[in-house]
Amino acid sequence: MLAEHTLFFSAFSFYFAATICYIAYLVWLSRGLLVTGKLLAGIGLIANTMALIARTLAAGHLPFASMYEFGMAMVWLIVVFWFVVDRRQRMPALGAFMLMLAFMLAGAFLSFYQEAKPLIPALKSNWLMAHVITAVIAYGALALSFGMATLYFWYSKFGEAADKEKTKLKIAFWVDKTILFAMPFLTLLIVTGAVWAEYAWGSYWRWDPKETWSLITWIIYSIYLHGRMIKNWTVHRTMGLAVVGFLAVLFTFIGVNVLLPGLHSYAQ
Amino acid sequence: MLMDVKSQPAGEWRRVLYDLSSMNTGLALMVLIAGIALVATLAFPQAEVFHSPWFRALLALFCVNIACCTFRQFRALWAVSRRVPRCSPSASWQRSQWQANITAAEVEQFLANCRYRVHTVQAGTETIVYADKGVAGRWGAAGVHLAIVVIAAGALIGNLFGFTQSVVVGKEEAVPVPLYKTGIQQAQLTLADFRIEYYPDGSVSEYLSDVTIAADNEQVQQTIKINHPLQFQGITVYQMDYGHQVLARIHGPDGTVLSASWLTDDGKLVIDGEKEITLQMIKYIPDFNPHRPAVSLSPLPNNPKVLYAFYQQNEAIDWGVADFGQRMRLQGNDTWIEFAQVRPYSALDVKSDPGVPVVMAGFLLLSIAFFLSMSIRYQQVQIRISTGSKGMTIHAAVSGLAGGRGELFFEELEERLTKGASSSC
Numbered sequence: 001m002l003a004e005h006t007l008f009f010s011a012f013s014f015y016f017a018a019t020i021c022y023i024a025y026l027v028w029l030s031r032g033l034l035v036t037g038k039l040l041a042g043i044g045l046i047a048n049t050m051a052l053i054a055r056t057l058a059a060g061h062l063p064f065a066s067m068y069e070f071g072m073a074m075v076w077l078i079v080v081f082w083f084v085v086d087r088r089q090r091m092p093a094l095g096a097f098m099l100m101l102a103f104m105l106a107g108a109f110l111s112f113y114q115e116a117k118p119l120i121p122a123l124k125s126n127w128l129m130a131h132v133i134t135a136v137i138a139y140g141a142l143a144l145s146f147g148m149a150t151l152y153f154w155y156s157k158f159g160e161a162a163d164k165e166k167t168k169l170k171i172a173f174w175v176d177k178t179i180l181f182a183m184p185f186l187t188l189l190i191v192t193g194a195v196w197a198e199y200a201w202g203s204y205w206r207w208d209p210k211e212t213w214s215l216i217t218w219i220i221y222s223i224y225l226h227g228r229m230i231k232n233w234t235v236h237r238t239m240g241l242a243v244v245g246f247l248a249v250l251f252t253f254i255g256v257n258v259l260l261p262g263l264h265s266y267a268q
Numbered sequence: 269m270l271m272d273v274k275s276q277p278a279g280e281w282r283r284v285l286y287d288l289s290s291m292n293t294g295l296a297l298m299v300l301i302a303g304i305a306l307v308a309t310l311a312f313p314q315a316e317v318f319h320s321p322w323f324r325a326l327l328a329l330f331c332v333n334i335a336c337c338t339f340r341q342f343r344a345l346w347a348v349s350r351r352v353p354r355c356s357p358s359a360s361w362q363r364s365q366w367q368a369n370i371t372a373a374e375v376e377q378f379l380a381n382c383r384y385r386v387h388t389v390q391a392g393t394e395t396i397v398y399a400d401k402g403v404a405g406r407w408g409a410a411g412v413h414l415a416i417v418v419i420a421a422g423a424l425i426g427n428l429f430g431f432t433q434s435v436v437v438g439k440e441e442a443v444p445v446p447l448y449k450t451g452i453q454q455a456q457l458t459l460a461d462f463r464i465e466y467y468p469d470g471s472v473s474e475y476l477s478d479v480t481i482a483a484d485n486e487q488v489q490q491t492i493k494i495n496h497p498l499q500f501q502g503i504t505v506y507q508m509d510y511g512h513q514v515l516a517r518i519h520g521p522d523g524t525v526l527s528a529s530w531l532t533d534d535g536k537l538v539i540d541g542e543k544e545i546t547l548q549m550i551k552y553i554p555d556f557n558p559h560r561p562a563v564s565l566s567p568l569p570n571n572p573k574v575l576y577a578f579y580q581q582n583e584a585i586d587w588g589v590a591d592f593g594q595r596m597r598l599q600g601n602d603t604w605i606e607f608a609q610v611r612p613y614s615a616l617d618v619k620s621d622p623g624v625p626v627v628m629a630g631f632l633l634l635s636i637a638f639f640l641s642m643s644i645r646y647q648q649v650q651i652r653i654s655t656g657s658k659g660m661t662i663h664a665a666v667s668g669l670a671g672g673r674g675e676l677f678f679e680e681l682e683e684r685l686t687k688g689a690s691s692s693c
Contacts, residue, residue, distance in 0.1 A: 232360035
């Protein structure tokens with residue numbers, strides 16, 4: 001059995017166990033469950049980190065060459081982002097949503113497992129690093145905004161009346177902040193991809209399915225920014241847009257690779 | 269589109285400009301483009317929706333919207349950069365009011381401590397304090413819109429003056445390639461060799477085309493790879509594809525060569541023009557496997573053969589697998605055919621796009637401006653201090669603080685001003 005695959009499977013298992021603890025916390029509000037959940041998530045993150053290192057050593061390059069490799073990095077960053085927000089803000093319920101997303105994505109990426117391989121000719125470029133790092137940061141931050149937006153809806157339905165509105169505003173504030181952070185990276189992701197494509201194939205834009213879907217995603221978040229910052233749309237409406245935006249991210253990342261053949265087909 | 273339009277200017281042409289540059293039009297176009305792109309990729313993956321005139325017209329309309337909006341933005345931005353704007357809060361501003369005993373000077377001091385630019389106006393019994401900060405963020409937002417216009421302009425230049433031509437060149441063959449769109453001036457491109465390098469595990473490491481290109485007493489030799497194109501006198505040559513060409517010869521009854529042609533996979537050669545008989549080289553198989561004739565055992569030429577078919581009036585009349593040098597004869601025909609030689613070929617794209625530097629400048633501006641606009645938020649504050657029978661009333665309005673930050677701002681403002689305006693921000 002390959003070590004990095006086992007490590008990533010362990011990370012998936014720990015994230016799953018941590019999710020169970022956090023969901024149980026939402027029901028029973030026991031502090032013990034919270035501590036256990038965080039501990040399990042921490043162990044999962046360590047396993048995830050080790051899996052990334054093992055994969056890098058096995059492949060001879062940073063783990064950015066396939067959907068499985070990129071997925072490992074994305075799940076890792078989602079959990080890191082969650083730890084950062086969790087330290088700064090008291091939103092314990094967020095753990096249930098973020099860790100659920102992390103284990104579900106880890107499970108999905110495990111099903112796309114490929115043995116470590118050297119880079120194919122198209123990926124042998126310094127642009128690979130810039131392109132994929134911006135993708136990991138943008139997608140990781142947008143996953144966080146998705147988790148928080150779903151938390152917002154959960155609070156709208158099940159939150160305690162005493163501080164419901166204030167907590168919802170705080171969550172909305174963090175969703176805004178996260179999308180504001182992610183958007184320049186999402187832009188940079190498209191820009192680096194376009195510049196690289198121009199250099200590799202002589203065309204910065206071909207309406208390839210991946211390019212088209214990255215544009216759709218960018219448009220959704222641009223509409224979010226205009227609606228929230230200028231048109232002063234209601235929080236409820238923009239939180240819905242944040243959820244839709246991340247669903248588009250997931251389709252851009254996973255759906256396009258699996259369903260729509262194009263220049264990124266190697267990623268599958 | 270980041271500028272909210274409050275009043276519609278007079279005059280027909282201004283009305284058109286207003287409609288074209290309005291944020292609502294821009295948002296509607298964005299939704300439409302995203303929706304069409306979504307349907308096109310899912311329902312019609314092979315359709316040329318994105319190159320259709322109506323879709324291009326839609327993109328052009330969006331660019332016009334952004335261009336008009338950018339023009340208006342920069343005009344307003346110039347005024348904002350010079351002094352604090354004295355604008356009345358619109359419906360999108362967040363508002364609050366409370367009672368407090370403070371002076372306008374104390375409010376000014378507080379806002380100045382918070383790094384706002386402040387401008388105070390006396391209007392009857394009211395004192396109005398206008399303040400703003402983060403003008404750089406607005407420049408960033410305007411820069412993002414300008415960048416989209418620049419990218420569109422670059423794409424237009426490329427469409428008008430650029431060209432792309434695909435060439436297939438066999439080993440040791442020379443082909444002419446255009447230097448300009450008109451094709452009047454040409455360079456000579458020669459493929460010295462095409463090679464594939466492999467990793468120890470057998471997977472492909474690199475596709476390499478050793479080429480020489482020459483024109484006007486200038487000659488350049490280079491190995492072209494993916495991510496390593498050749499640049500020569502304004503054109504760029506990219507590695508796109510590769511394969512094998514097979515030399516097919518038609519011999520007369522006495523053995524003389526009547527015609528010869530290099531064929532790529534699925535390439536055709538006319539054998540008899542009158543009877544409409546053609547030969548199709550279906551596929552070159554370097555390592556033939558009798559159990560699976562169409563699939564090569566390896567890329568190495570261990571047992572090279574050619575899969576072929578004869579057609580008469582587009583109907584297959586014979587097919588088979590031939591060795592190199594094997595004579596193939598059709599019934600009732602004196603001529604015979606052989607596959608004589610095989611050589612690698614390289615498929616290259618020759619491209620010239622004068623719009624690329626403009627597009628790249630747009631990309632650079634887009635990246636920088638986006639980071640600027642997202643990291644610095646433009647905020648405007650208006651505080652009206654009025655004295656009535658119940659004492660002093662503070663009416664505060666703020667814009668640019670979304671996602672609950674407006675409420676937090678009012679809470680802090682009220683707390684600080686109640687404690688005393690000298691409190692630090």
